[in-house]
Amino acid sequence: MREEDSNWFSRWEEELPSPEELMPLSQTLITPGLAHAFDIRNPINNNNNINTSPNHVSQPSQQPSQQLTPPPGGNNQFAAENSAELGSGAGSDEPARTLKRPRLVWTPQLHKRFVDAVAHLGIKNAVPKTIMQLMSVDGLTRENVASHLQKYRLYLKRMQGLSGGGNASADPATDHLFASSPVPPHFLHPGRGNSEHFLPYVPVAALQHHQQQMAAVAAVANPHYHRQMGHFGSPPNGQFEHPFLARQPAQQPVHRIGAPVHNSVPGYVEDLESANGGRKVLTLFPTGDD
């Protein structure tokens, strides 16, 4: 109700990402269950890994820049898998509880979503749980967000620190991820006399992005680490339209940015052998709208 409010609000609007960029996203992280369904059983080494069930759905290592070729037919009953696991606790009760999820890979897109969520929430309300809920990324945990948020804050401070110095060498190697996303101005002035409020929802409703907003697969299939993700989301055949089950764990009444749960493409669990042990990572590749 202050004039200042209108002030930053105007600026804010301009800075806000286009509706097209915000709404169409409906991301889904792979959940342990899903991961399992897709699981590429990892015969190599396993101390306490999740390879306990001889799944048949193996994912052929496809070439980078090729479509994901999701198991067409009927192996997508992830929900079923989930239920099955939960239902039959033969020996191992609720594996999902004991299993370690793969490390989350913060792709620029995912980070973008993170930033957008924080931007819309306002610094005040941007706490891990809320952010997580708004991002609406299935499988994303509060810890994931908290950890990322912590890093992100450090990044912001760093930036403010050298914004007056003129020479800003934000070591690209240190935070190229953060650099890939535009930082809302308000993030940069905590000293500004304004309390962040949360946006009453972006008045976006009509835009329906058509394009394949779903993902493609990680590029870490081979030791040829292609850091370049040029054209995912565009399968030549354009037919990765599987009935993926968006597992929506009774979420809070928080309105999410994402559009209604439509379809979601799981990320991918790959094992990095090149630079890691037998570690698995969860790679989520949301729409390549950049």
Next chain:
DNA sequence: CAGACAATAT
């Protein structure tokens, strides 16, 4: 319990 943040671990 949830959050921030530093330190530490993998």
Next chain:
DNA sequence: AATATTGTCT
């Protein structure tokens, strides 16, 4: 190096 985990306060 990038995330996760842990510990300590609040």
